């Protein structure tokens with residue numbers, strides 16, 4: 001079976017992990033944690049990076065730092081992985097869902113702009129829902145598959161409405177918009193180093209910010225809110241969300257390989273686009289003008305998605321459907337959903353992801369294309 005998206009551990013991972021084991025520095029303290037944070041911040045241009053045990057924890061702690069609490073709203077796209085909404089829900093806040101753009105599969109900014117104009121108002125420097133007066137504490141764009149919406153338009157729009165941005169940039173490490181890295185547009189950005197991501201630590205996450213005070217606060221919350229290096233005094237309910245040194249060591253080694261991984265991903269994307277163009281009714285994701293895409297996971301739309309999914313998985317090519325829209329999950333069904341055409345349902349019904357690991361050989365890529373061509377006859 002050609003796998004969908006597996007790690008490519010081809011650098012210094014073994015050496016750095018061995019160093020942790022040899023020295024006994026395997027847990028929450030250790031030099032690799034700081035090194036990983038500093039190296040990733042240097043790559044994407046953020047002032048500070050704070051590591052976390054996974055991307056969901058990273059999103060959660062950003063929202064806690066902004067003060068999200070029961071009764072608040074957070075705006076997020078209807079097409080995302082469930083962790084985005086889970087992180088919001090952990091704070092007690094509710095999500096206002098925005099439908100997707102049918103071509104780029106990012107949050108539809110026209111709908112967002114109309115919603116903000118018609119159904120919200122700024123009061124005392126805070127944005128509130130006109131319907132019930134509740135605070136809207138953040139907007140959380142999700143850079144779906146490493147693509148982005150027009151981030152200049154989004155940041156201008158959110159600034160106009162006093163709305164902080166928390167970027168769910170967990171899939172977008174290495175992507176840029178007009179030369180600026182994903183995760184550096186908002187008050188906060190995030191990364192995930194889950195096993196299927198562009199680089200992995202097995203499991204891990206990162207928070208990015210340009211603000212030292214906010215970074216310190218994130219660090220405080222992720223380290224059980226301990227105020228004294230010696231005494232066990234904690235000034236609020238914190239979290240044990242730290243990334244351990246042995247995983248950060250893998251992260252440092254993976255980051256060293258990021259330029260090469262990005263090159264391979266782009267070559268894969270170009271190969272698929274060239275060889276699948278005009279095959280059946282295949283429609284590719286449109287990359288937003290200005291975006292330099294990390295090409296994380298190759299996904300396309302076809303009306304015959306379910307048939308193709310069964311065919312590929314039965315013929316040695318691991319493939320997956322796309323996320324069920326959030327408003328169709330039992331726990332998020334009742335949430336306000338801003339839409340005109342419900343493109344989320346169309347995208348979910350037709351989108352399929354195909355093998356995209358950076359270690360794919362030319363033979364494997366050719367085999368994937370051959371099987372897809374065979375299917376359409």
Ligand SMILES: Cc1ncc(COP(=O)(O)O)c(C=O)c1O
Pocket residue numbers: 054055056057080081083084142168170171191192193194204205
């Ligand atoms: C869009 C999105 N948000 C959040 C997450 C959560 O990251 P993690 O799995 O590291 O908790 C992921 C990845 O799994 C994701 O793809």
